[in-house]
Amino acid sequence: MPLLSWGLVMLPKLFINGFACLTGDAAPEDFAPFVEVRKLRRAEQISKNVLLCAFRALEQAQLKDTSHAKLGISLAMGAGALESTLKFMQSIVEDGDELSSPTAFASSVHNSTALFLSMFLGIHGPCVVTGQLDASFGAALLTAQQFLAKDMCEQVLVAVTEDVNPLLVEVLQKDPHVFDPFVYQPHLPATRLAGAWVVSKKPTAATQFVLDSIELSTTVDVRTQTQPLLPVHSCAHSVLLLANHLEQKKDFSLREQFAGTILKIAGKPYVCA
Amino acid sequence: MSLKQVSIAGMGCVCACGNTAAETFEGALSGNALFELPADRITSTYTTKYPVFLVNPTTYQNKPADQTFSQFFFIRAAQEAFAQAGILPSQLTPSRVGVIVGSSVHSSFHCFQIYKQWRQNSLTSQDIAGLKNYLATPLAQWVSNYFGFTGPFQTIATACASGTDAIGLAKNWIETDLCDVVLCGGTDELTESPYDGFIRLLVSTPQRCRPFCKTRSGINIGEGAAALLLVNEQTAQKFQLPCQGYVLGYGNCCDGFHPTAPDPKGTGLQKALSFALQDAGKNANDIAFINAHGTASQANDSAEAIAFRAVLPQVPVWGSKSVTGHTLGAAGAIEAVLTLQALNKRILPATVGFSTPDEQLQLVPTQKQTTISKRFAVSDSLAFGGCNAAIVLGACDAA
Numbered sequence: 001m002p003l004l005s006w007g008l009v010m011l012p013k014l015f016i017n018g019f020a021c022l023t024g025d026a027a028p029e030d031f032a033p034f035v036e037v038r039k040l041r042r043a044e045q046i047s048k049n050v051l052l053c054a055f056r057a058l059e060q061a062q063l064k065d066t067s068h069a070k071l072g073i074s075l076a077m078g079a080g081a082l083e084s085t086l087k088f089m090q091s092i093v094e095d096g097d098e099l100s101s102p103t104a105f106a107s108s109v110h111n112s113t114a115l116f117l118s119m120f121l122g123i124h125g126p127c128v129v130t131g132q133l134d135a136s137f138g139a140a141l142l143t144a145q146q147f148l149a150k151d152m153c154e155q156v157l158v159a160v161t162e163d164v165n166p167l168l169v170e171v172l173q174k175d176p177h178v179f180d181p182f183v184y185q186p187h188l189p190a191t192r193l194a195g196a197w198v199v200s201k202k203p204t205a206a207t208q209f210v211l212d213s214i215e216l217s218t219t220v221d222v223r224t225q226t227q228p229l230l231p232v233h234s235c236a237h238s239v240l241l242l243a244n245h246l247e248q249k250k251d252f253s254l255r256e257q258f259a260g261t262i263l264k265i266a267g268k269p270y271v272c273a
Numbered sequence: 274m275s276l277k278q279v280s281i282a283g284m285g286c287v288c289a290c291g292n293t294a295a296e297t298f299e300g301a302l303s304g305n306a307l308f309e310l311p312a313d314r315i316t317s318t319y320t321t322k323y324p325v326f327l328v329n330p331t332t333y334q335n336k337p338a339d340q341t342f343s344q345f346f347f348i349r350a351a352q353e354a355f356a357q358a359g360i361l362p363s364q365l366t367p368s369r370v371g372v373i374v375g376s377s378v379h380s381s382f383h384c385f386q387i388y389k390q391w392r393q394n395s396l397t398s399q400d401i402a403g404l405k406n407y408l409a410t411p412l413a414q415w416v417s418n419y420f421g422f423t424g425p426f427q428t429i430a431t432a433c434a435s436g437t438d439a440i441g442l443a444k445n446w447i448e449t450d451l452c453d454v455v456l457c458g459g460t461d462e463l464t465e466s467p468y469d470g471f472i473r474l475l476v477s478t479p480q481r482c483r484p485f486c487k488t489r490s491g492i493n494i495g496e497g498a499a500a501l502l503l504v505n506e507q508t509a510q511k512f513q514l515p516c517q518g519y520v521l522g523y524g525n526c527c528d529g530f531h532p533t534a535p536d537p538k539g540t541g542l543q544k545a546l547s548f549a550l551q552d553a554g555k556n557a558n559d560i561a562f563i564n565a566h567g568t569a570s571q572a573n574d575s576a577e578a579i580a581f582r583a584v585l586p587q588v589p590v591w592g593s594k595s596v597t598g599h600t601l602g603a604a605g606a607i608e609a610v611l612t613l614q615a616l617n618k619r620i621l622p623a624t625v626g627f628s629t630p631d632e633q634l635q636l637v638p639t640q641k642q643t644t645i646s647k648r649f650a651v652s653d654s655l656a657f658g659g660c661n662a663a664i665v666l667g668a669c670d671a672a
Contacts, residue, residue: 097317105470110430111658118529127527131380131430132411139427
């Protein structure tokens with residue numbers, strides 16, 4: 001029986017019941033089928049991006065109009081809400097401590113994106129956010145498996161969203177080798193990426209794919225073996241690759257090497273027995 | 274479910290009221306803690322001064338230059354946990370040891386000094402080295418590498434619930450046989466960003482915080498770390514490890530209500546508490562006390578009071594943030610360490626700073642030190658974004 005593994009440890013496989021991916025930013029009109037866009041005025045762009053993906057993934061999973069009480073959220077963010085984080089630091093620099101922006105501070109917390117997902121999708125189940133750069137996506141998948149294994153919910157929205165770090169991009173543009181041995185890949189766009197999957201441990205009427213194998217292995221010496229993909233060094237890169245494979249609707253496997261982690265995923269379209 | 278499935282072989286802690294787990298509990302009993310105006314490393318220009326709970330500077334005078342305070346605090350706590358367990362990290366099978374660390378500040382791009390230099394077009398080679406270090410070292414992965422483990426790792430960034438989530442997920446990793454051992458906990462250091470941020474959100478107070486008190490006026494932030502070494506039965510038996518207690522249940526539920534305030538009805542927290550009790554196979558009558566999140570903000574204490582009345586009526590409530598401060602991503606882990614020691618010593622401390630019951634809360638926390646006989650307790654955390662987490666812990670003799 002095909003199993004998922006992290007190193008030597010085996011876990012049950014995952015079924016994908018809906019998925020969506022976004023390169024770049026969601027436009028206001030994209031939300032028309034789902035929510036009044038004015039309600040999103042306080043959301044940061046990375047929250048809007050992943051929210052749009054989540055709406056589309058839930059629609060595919062046939063969960064658009066049903067109660068989401070038995071849904072959980074496992075959110076992966078590489079470096080968190082960078083735009084807000086930088087905005088908050090900027091407000092301290094420009095306006096001083098006493099006039100720094102409380103809104104930017106609140107939005108800079110990883111959970112602010114989780115809030116927008118839970119609030120606009122009506123999800124009131126378990127929710128955990130992982131923030132560890134490129135290694136976030138694998139850990140988010142693992143968290144989803146754990147939620148399901150412990151029956152904390154019936155399906156999990158695995159969501160990923162990544163911001164651009166203008167500081168890193170500018171530094172790299174001036175000197176592409178500045179972070180050696182980290183690999184600068186100028187052909188990769190410095191853009192936001194987001195993705196969302198609805199996964200379950202048992203197939204549903206909406207199941208499209210089955211992930212037969214997920215393997216996350218680690219290397220010990222991070223300093224000599226790391227190869228983050230800069231400027232898009234983030235967890236969202238593997239999201240993009242996985243989504244591209246799913247779009248093709250055939251058997252697939254992908255392998256991504258990150259800072260001390262290798263992520264391997266293999267799956268195939270699901271056919272109801 | 275067997276109580277022996279996930280035991281705690283060792284634990285360590287460093288915070289404003291102690292440099293070890295034992296010292297921290299003594300500090301919780303005495304109320305003594307380092308509560309001072311911000312240290313040199315916080316250069317805020319606020320005219321109103323907001324004291325914070327600080328780790329004693331003598332603790333980190335030998336901190337390696339290439340470690341952040343968050344890393345240093347956690348490693349120190351983890352080494353204490355291994356020492357208490359009487360085992361060396363090298364004795365464990367590396368691929369079967371997982372690491373889960375919760376952190377709020379360290380998970381974010383809070384490179385404030387580097388940011389300032391960048392804005393002034395004056396980035397130095399030292400700043401670049403700092404950025405490189407940031408790229409190379411997601412926290413849990415760095416900890417895993419530090420001890421030579423090769424099992425799974427996860428840095429939890431669920432803000433102030435991160436420490437509790439780390440312990441709860443670690444329990445699940447062992448129960449589902451992902452690992453034999455998980456080093457888990459939380460760590461956070463004080464920086465200008467949370468210091469300014471909480472003041473600007475109008476939830477900080479220049480006075481010492483008073484959890485659940487009618488006169489409460491807000492929170493005091495703090496710093497520190499706590500680490501717990503969770504092991505499965507086979508590992509405990511193989512190495513004849515001591516038992517400091519058990520992690521029995523974990524629950525988590527989001528409110529979906531507000532960016533910085535909890536659902537005033539505590540709905541998500543009620544679900545998290547209920548799931549944790551169900552997971553542990555316990556009910557309210559089994560619980561000796563609750564170590565509350567108890568930040569002493571109006572909204573937090575009110576939501577918790579409602580949730581406790583609904584799910585754990587009549588169970589004593591202890592607030593400990595008036596001796597540790599609100600240590601953000603470390604809070605849940607530090608409070609778990611305090612909770613376990615209270616259970617093991619059969620002593621329930623008073624809630625320092627509490628003086629006047631708040632009729633609206635209908636909750637009076639512990640006012641004096643008492644003895645307890647029940648062998649289980651609950652510790653809960655609430656976070657920005659409406660994330661709620663709860664764990665059920667058992668005393669070392671609960672099996």
